[in-house]
Amino acid sequence: MGERTQRVDARANHGRILDVAEDVFGRGGEAASTEEVARLAGVGIATVFRHFPTKAALLQAVLVRRFDRLREQAEALLDTADPGAAFYGFFRHLVADAATKIAIGDALLGAGGDVHGAATEAGNGLRRAVGALLARAQRAGAVRDDAELPEVYALLVAMSRTAAHSSLDDETRDRALAIVFDGLTPSPPPTR
Amino acid sequence: MGERTQRVDARANHGRILDVAEDVFGRGGEAASTEEVARLAGVGIATVFRHFPTKAALLQAVLVRRFDRLREQAEALLDTADPGAAFYGFFRHLVADAATKIAIGDALLGAGGDVHGAATEAGNGLRRAVGALLARAQRAGAVRDDAELPEVYALLVAMSRTAAHSSLDDETRDRALAIVFDGLTPSPPPTR
DNA sequence: AGATATCCGAAGTCTGGACTCCGATTCTAC
């Protein structure tokens, strides 16, 4: 990919814009304005549009990066000792993470449709990784066998979106998750 | 409230606008335009604004009416024979209902904040009615005692919103609900 | 340091959607 030498300030701006956009869209959802991203990134609005031809493209870039990161985390957990802890832990992590990233929770469900175009592929990657965590946890007897990925992922999305939008305090969120996890646990709950 | 005699066509338009708005906002969320409401209602856009001074006021009126209706349904279930069936049935009904009403699911969570102003009161009424159904189901042993309204309502909102936005097919939705309901059931699951 | 291609940002344009004005229309009272 021998791109012509890109000036270092341009590359730095690119990264900074992406970081700021993740934060801004995380707080305000996709309703947040491009101008705010530019202002917080300390650049002009034209610079934002030079790096990302459209607002949708910027949002998409943010989502792809975030999904990829989450997928990597999920895949890393596939090697850990306790499959059950890995699955439930990642579930909890994702929900808590989404709580501060409205746009993320909003877009997660895009894996079902194609709400944000190319982000769909990255979203599917994350979904597959969750599927792998789920399958491993089921083989280990930590999750009931009759639970399948579609409904488990739907629960994950549901909890993420709700955590992101409503002002759930942490305790309520954990209690709600506990109920869901209980529903996912095989009938005679293990030691617990 | 001896309002001055309002012309019958005005009253008819008021009702029709409200009906159409419920449908339009139900499908497109609050992003739907006021103009579309006017067009489908067969009136000019000015007429819409004459009856509801602002778009937010219209959305609010739709929400209040819908919340009130749901609350009445919930309260009616308080007299039925099987408290467990009443609670789980209403939960399921609300989620299925929200699936076709994006704006409703979106606003349900407003009960936590005050996203839509006066609709909050109606939303709180619905929440209280759900609380009553929950308490009765718990007394009957159909729902675990340590589940409290905040997290149960959070689950209700979560499932409603997800059903509304993602393209969940009915079967997946039911399977996800089954998992949640299982989590809400007291430890040694009854007959099932 | 100097030349120059690249990059930046302030000040625009343009579009979509909320909201208003006013002549035409329709209901109601007599």
Add this chain to the structure above:
DNA sequence: GTAGAATCGGAGTCCAGACTTCGGATATCT
């Protein structure tokens, strides 16, 4: 049937926010 007032609706106004333009600034190469 007609006067009169309430209501209607199409043609605006206004604004916010996405996107563009172009002179000025800056990094890179020699």
